[in-house]
Amino acid sequence: xxxxxxxDNTGYISTEKFRSLLQRHGSELDPHKLEVLLAxxxxxxxxxxxxQDFVNLMSNKRSNSxxxxxxxxxxxxxxxxxxxxxxxxxSQRLIRHVAYETLPREIDRKWYYDSYTCCPPPxxxxxxxxxxxxxxxxxxxxxxxxxVSHPLYLKNALLYHPQLRAQAWRYLTYxxxxxxxxxLGLNVVLQLLVGVPLExxxxxxxxxxxxxxGVVAGSLAVSVADMRAPVVGSSxxxxxxxxxxxxxxxxxxxxMKCQFKLLRMAVxxxxxxxxxxxxxxxxxxxxxxxxCPHPSFMAHLGGVMVGITLGVVILRNYEQRLQDQTLWWxxxxxxxxxxxxxxxxxxxAYSLLDLKLPPPP
Numbered sequence: 001x002x003x004x005x006x007x008d009n010t011g012y013i014s015t016e017k018f019r020s021l022l023q024r025h026g027s028e029l030d031p032h033k034l035e036v037l038l039a040x041x042x043x044x045x046x047x048x049x050x051x052q053d054f055v056n057l058m059s060n061k062r063s064n065s066x067x068x069x070x071x072x073x074x075x076x077x078x079x080x081x082x083x084x085x086x087x088x089x090x091s092q093r094l095i096r097h098v099a100y101e102t103l104p105r106e107i108d109r110k111w112y113y114d115s116y117t118c119c120p121p122p123x124x125x126x127x128x129x130x131x132x133x134x135x136x137x138x139x140x141x142x143x144x145x146x147x148v149s150h151p152l153y154l155k156n157a158l159l160y161h162p163q164l165r166a167q168a169w170r171y172l173t174y175x176x177x178x179x180x181x182x183x184l185g186l187n188v189v190l191q192l193l194v195g196v197p198l199e200x201x202x203x204x205x206x207x208x209x210x211x212x213x214g215v216v217a218g219s220l221a222v223s224v225a226d227m228r229a230p231v232v233g234s235s236x237x238x239x240x241x242x243x244x245x246x247x248x249x250x251x252x253x254x255x256m257k258c259q260f261k262l263l264r265m266a267v268x269x270x271x272x273x274x275x276x277x278x279x280x281x282x283x284x285x286x287x288x289x290x291x292c293p294h295p296s297f298m299a300h301l302g303g304v305m306v307g308i309t310l311g312v313v314i315l316r317n318y319e320q321r322l323q324d325q326t327l328w329w330x331x332x333x334x335x336x337x338x339x340x341x342x343x344x345x346x347x348x349a350y351s352l353l354d355l356k357l358p359p360p361p
Contacts, residue, residue: 012048082109083257091118098197102245104255108318112201124204125195128211129188132176132234154292154361160219160231163360165346171219172212175234179282179295186275187234194242194268198315206314207241213335214240214306218299220342227350228357229283229296235275239303242268244311251312276300293358310335 082096095116099109154161158173165171178184199207218236222229246265249256258264279297287294309331314322322328350357 014048081106082113095200098200100256101197101258102201102248102315103318104248104252112318116200118200120204122196122199122204124208124211125191125199128175128234128237129191132178132184132188154230159295160222161361162223162227162230162350162357165223165350171216174219174231175215175237177232178234179232179279182278183233183275186271187238190238190242190268190271191234194245195238198241198245202315202318210240210244210306210311210314211237213310214238214303215299216339217302217306217335219302220339220346221302221305222296222298223346224342224349226283226296226298227353227355229293229298230358231299232295233279233299235279236299236303236306239272239300240307240311242272243304243307244315245307247308247312248315251316291359306335 083100085096088096092113095113096109099112103109103112156177157167158170159177160170160174178187195207195211215234215237217240219231222231246268249258249261249265253261276297279295279300282294283297285294310328313325313328313331317325317328
């Protein structure tokens with residue numbers, strides 16, 4: 001249909017012709033999409049509209065060119081906010097709540113609300129949580145959770161141990177072991193309350209990347225900065241997600257419309273500080289079984305660093321191509337350099353420093 005308004009096949013049509021199309025066919029469009037199309041026309045100062053931007057909108061595809069067109073100039077989002085809409089079902093209210101919890105811009109909230117289909121569901125965070133909760137129930141030590149005071153604390157193939165650092169899977173699988181029910185419980189709660197809504201909005205690929213990057217950074221940070229200690233718990237991945245989310249709220253404070261955001265931030269920070277303080281205390285507390293050292297707390301800090309660098313970039317750029325973001329490549333390069341440094345450190349530093357490591361389990 002648009003081809004008749006672009007006989008020279010330039011890829012553009014004038015804003016006047018574009019408006020006439022909207023007036024003629026606006027009743028056939030979703031109200032929120034019509035609103036964004038009008039904003040697209042209002043924001044364009046060159047008097048023409050890119051056909052591809054229109055296609056991107058109608059096919060639920062976001063692009064930098066489209067987003068920049070929306071951001072330029074004065075947008076006139078004249079209809080009521082998504083929060084003011086009534087008559088919504090329970091599932092629609094849940095989706096709207098998630099949008100306001102995670103996205104700072106009204107246009108993004110409406111976009112997400114219109115396009116979210118719950119297919120696929122937030123499977124990554126749910127799967128990680130289920131595995132972490134039940135993997136060793138009746139399998140490891142025949143106990144509900146792993147306890148670091150148990151004499152068989154280190155005798156499993158999942159946690160990270162400095163003597164077994166050549167077994168590369170331990171840099172990831174340590175997340176399924178936890179130092180007690182309180183450690184497991186807090187991580188599970190944070191994963192579900194923060195991770196699931198973030199995955200619903202940003203997708204499994206982005207959230208799993210932040211989570212796994214935090215996990216790997218956590219174990220590598222321990223191998224560099226706390227070389228004698230083992231590691232258990234999913235705090236590296238959890239802290240990466242939570243710190244990225246909190247940093248995103250702070251950076252977009254005026255745009256975030258989630259209820260009680262100040263109280264919620266305070267509660268999250270208190271819970272994280274409590275758990276981190278507990279980890280520090282446990283690390284330096286005398287071990288009940290001296291050959292078995294207590295786990296390190298450095299994984300928490302590794303996760304936080306990933307969250308406030310890579311995580312912030314990923315959460316800030318909702319549905320945009322990360323490969324087009326300069327800051328993304330900068331932080332990704334820093335992360336890769338750190339990983340490479342830690343790998344060489346693990347290969348050479350332990351022998352060069354002649355450390356006295358705890359005996360292998």
